[in-house]
Amino acid sequence: MKITCIGVGNMGGAVARRLATSTEFTVTVYDPSTEAMARCEAAGAIPSANMHAATEGADVVLTSLPTTRLVLETIRQLLPVLAEGTVIVDISTIDPQTAATALQLSQDAGRIFIACPLGKTPGHAENGEIPLFIGGDQDTVARLDPMLERMGEKTYNFGTVEAATAFKLVSNFIGMSNVAILAEGLAIALKAGISPEMFTEALADTGAKSFQSEVRLPWMLEQDWTPRFGVNLAAKDVRLAVESALNWQIPVPVGAAALSQLMAVSARGFGNEDVVAVMKLTGPADQGKNP
Template identity: 25%
Template sequence: MARIAFIGLGAMGYPMAGHLASSGHEVTVYNRTQATAEKWVQEYSGRFATAPAAAVEQAEFVMCCVGNDDDLRAVTLGPEGAFAAMVKDSVFVDHTTASAQIARELAEEASRRGFAFLDAPVSGGQAGAQNGVLTIMVGGEPDVYARVGPVLQSYAQMHRLMGGVGSGQLTKMVNQICIGGLLQGVSEALHFAQSAGLDAEAAMSVISKGAAQSWQLENRYKTMLAGEFDFGFAVEWMRKDFSIVFDEARRNGAVLPVTALVDQFYAEVEVMGGKRWDTSSLIARLPVKK
């Protein structure tokens, strides 16, 4: 068992850190809102620290899951940041969905200070985190990944090294592009089925066993038909992720017309009051017959 620090106890980080503790690891947590860290300690065995640097002082592995590039800089750099107190030859594993650029910047800084860095964004949503069945896309050196792999098993059903530093974040961008397009497709399919007078639920149950099958279709069509969106991955989070995608696309020359259109549709959902609705709420823009 390892000494581990976990930074960021949001909707994803809280259960992920819990799985580490339940697996027998010695876990110290840090969260910007201390009350959340105190609650976590009451629920799981472990300790909390009042600053990132204090959390990582004895850690072999440091896991981090915060909001964006700026949040990541805030918890890693500076006198109270994690990087100021990382143990030599330890590993910082960043589960934040962030830019590939900051992953490379932090990896370079980590190397200069004598420890390793992996970018390891996750997919599977809050339910995946709670159930310990996340998919993790990793960027970094193979030997470092080999060291961390057994720890990731605590909350992952699948993890894979995708290439050098930044490759994990790039793969997560691919993931978000697919999800946005799929959900818009499912929304339009449900709208078309109802407009044509079909039993939309029956149609989805049939086509989900054929070539149209996808996780989004099978797990979201019933709640989409019911107009239920108070769960899952929030629209405002997806738009944050899309902004990262578009920044990267401007650098690499990728052309993403459908993703850009879906982002516009999510902007409309936000105007409807749906910033915290699940990403399947794209269907809310379309007239759904009851």
């Protein structure tokens, strides 16, 4: 199977490298960042000088892009040059309305669009340890099984592109809100004189334990701002979820508060740091750092 990956940043790059290390696939990559492509080339992918050339002969085009606008712009550019039978699989985090638009554009051009947003972190994706949330034409989804099995450890088939993308938004909406409250809880614990070690151990034995406390709490304590998932991207995803909720007349005051926290962190100039930088709102930057 020939796969083209458009957008090989943190998550897209991890997926491209995961696929490129399998002998089942020939992987071509394109990204404006030559450094991002070089990292994929080191794993066995073929870099391309431009997006259109990258898609020549592709069975599947995977798009992993940071904004809904860029997703639709890229699909509009790709559709006129894609060969008949080429499937577009978008692994970006987009809202249901954008997914529906991408699907309609693809159908109008006689092409197939599949939404397949991903869970967890780039580190998990590098090892194929992510969940995949897929929706779209079911016969096509079945044909993609070999690629999906290599990409992740479990695929959840939501049926439609709207449902798949909505679930991903809900997942990030809950997860990023959890990061915000985790940062506040950590600040309270440290102020009370609880050691980082005791906080981490005891929290894991309570109902407050979560994926975020397991994965991101150590980064908080080490003041590690390396952008595995940046503040601006987190704010974008939570904003899309809040907007979708408002369109459906569903009140989401807690999630809206988390969005305000993320936007406040971004406004202070930390938008490109990992989402754990939300703890910078709770006190001195070095308050929880281990010696």
